[in-house]
Amino acid sequence: MLKSFTVKDIEELKQLEQKLYESMDKTLSQISSEITSNSSQTLFSKMKFGGIGFDPLDSKRELNIVEQINQSFTYLASFYALEILFTEYQELAPFRLNLGTAPGSDIESECGELAAEVFAAVAPTSNQKLKKDINKVLETNAKLKFVFFMCPNFKLGRQLKFERDDVVVWASKGANIL
Template sequence: MLKSFIVNNIRELEQLEQKLYESMDKTLSQISSEITSNYSQTLFSKMKFGGIGFDPLNSMRELNIIEQINQSFTYLASFYALEVLFTEFPELAPFKLNLGTAPGSDIESECGELSAEVFASVTPTNNQKLKKDIDKVLATEARLKFVFFICPNFELGRQPQLERDNVVVWALRGANKL
């Protein structure tokens, strides 16, 4: 399911974030009821293969919890990155947000001046994610190029020690401080 959105302002961003939290809350309720009525093997099977979890932006669409967790944190990272961009570069709004497998950079300014990749991971070097995202954003024609990430043990803000080729690397709210 392709998910691309034009986000014009912080208010629209907050609405997307609210949908994500609604899905998380619904999944938590599901786990609470399942945990008392199932054996561990049944519960874990439902978590892996379906029966527990929802699409992060559509709490009516079932999704296994493993995918929900992965998508939720990537989406949150994108939302936090947009907060930074709306604050630092409001003149470049609106922004196009490409979630999941939607084509294009994860975040693009509609005017074409900015391109950003976004991820959530245990470390920025896990599966060479940072390197791959820098390479991906370098392949764009945008004047301003960013990689944003959520990882534990990073302070919010720019990470010059991880930057190369004029791509700005920015740590978002730490995974342990969400």
């Protein structure tokens, strides 16, 4: 399912975040009820193959929990990146958010001046994700190029040690909730 849409301001962003948390809460309730009535094998099967979990932005659409977790944290990383962009580059808003397999950079300013890639991982070097995202954003024509990541053990803010070729790299605040 392609998810590509424009986010105009922080208020719209907060609504998206609220949808994501509603899906998480619904899944938590589902796990609570399933945990007492199933064997571990059945529970794990439902978690992997379906029957537990929902689309992060549509709590009515079922999705296996493994996908929900992966998508939720990537979306959260994108939302935190947008927060920074709305704060630091408000004049470039609105921003297009391309989630999942939607084409284009993960975040783009509608005016074309800014492009950003976003990911959530255990470490920025996992699967060379940071390197690949820097290379991907370098292929754009945007003047301002960013990579945002959510990983445990990184403080919110710019990560100068990872920056190269004028690509700005930020760690988002989300992974610090772990």
